[in-house]
Amino acid sequence: MPRIVEHDVRRAAACDAVIAIATWRGFAAVTVRAVAQELGTSTSGVTHYVSGRSELITLAIRREVTRRQSELLTATANVTGVAALRAMVDWAVQGEGRTAQRLWLAMLVGAHTDPIVRAELAAFDDWWDTLVTDLLRAEVPAERLQAVVDGVGVLVDGLLIASIQDDQCWPQERRRRVIDDWIEILLRPAAG
């Protein structure tokens, strides 16, 4: 294999290992040693391709986040305004499988103690909030815009918890009713 291709392939494999470990054991369990074990190699077999734990985590999260962002843009490509908001929320809450939801939850937990995870998640949140703000600018009075954008973020995180916690108690229909109810009331004008 040409050297440059092998380099990319090895880094991709290391990212896969990071994601597998983080999804099921959390980011605290992601170490160079654990990644080496997952890949069946030595720690120097990992550090030959990445500088260490920080780079491993940054690379792996960025790859996942970029994939999410691209899927999200596809999911909202042909809609605008409230319809696009609904598509974003639907996608974030149920568009991905349970493994992806679990990884996301691991990122949320990891952000609590790990500054690298926190920084990557904060960058995604900024991107998401900018998108939601742009979608809702024409639908919501300016003075309420920030609160509504915050509310959408809380809705998505809360539904993610509900769906990951117990898929039997929170079937798609029940989550959909919360989304519908919330979007409708979020956009309802304040009582005169």
Next chain:
Amino acid sequence: MPRIVEHDVRRAAACDAVIAIATWRGFAAVTVRAVAQELGTSTSGVTHYVSGRSELITLAIRREVTRRQSELLTATANVTGVAALRAMVDWAVQGEGRTAQRLWLAMLVGAHTDPIVRAELAAFDDWWDTLVTDLLRAEVPAERLQAVVDGVGVLVDGLLIASIQDDQCWPQERRRRVIDDWIEILLRPAAG
């Protein structure tokens, strides 16, 4: 120490160990061996007082949940209706310290794969939903009651994520605005 007292003390210490491990490493890391290590004893030094991993987890979670329930009832003792709802949400989201929030998140993550954690959490959720339903029965039309109760649950979980994820980005004021905004719109009558 009288035998019966010692039995209770040892079980309480085992619960402490379970909570310490689960809070920082997740429920997947809770094993009889890990608890024994945390207590500086052998595995048989643990199984002399509890039957095994399942009982350890059940005992520890029930103790935590009972404490939460009692604190929650105290926080809402002198208020009714929407004021009591606000007190419940405030307490659930910010009434406890960050360590308690982290344990709660570990329970949510653990419920995904661990049937014991899932069952205990489901029992708490039923208790919470019954309380919220009773509080809101007089405030919300019957046909919207279940959706509003679900919405409150999602609000609390989403705010818990927001506050645990990044306390600097989500200061108390920002969370409070989401709570105020959301409670107001949840209770707003449908547009004629």
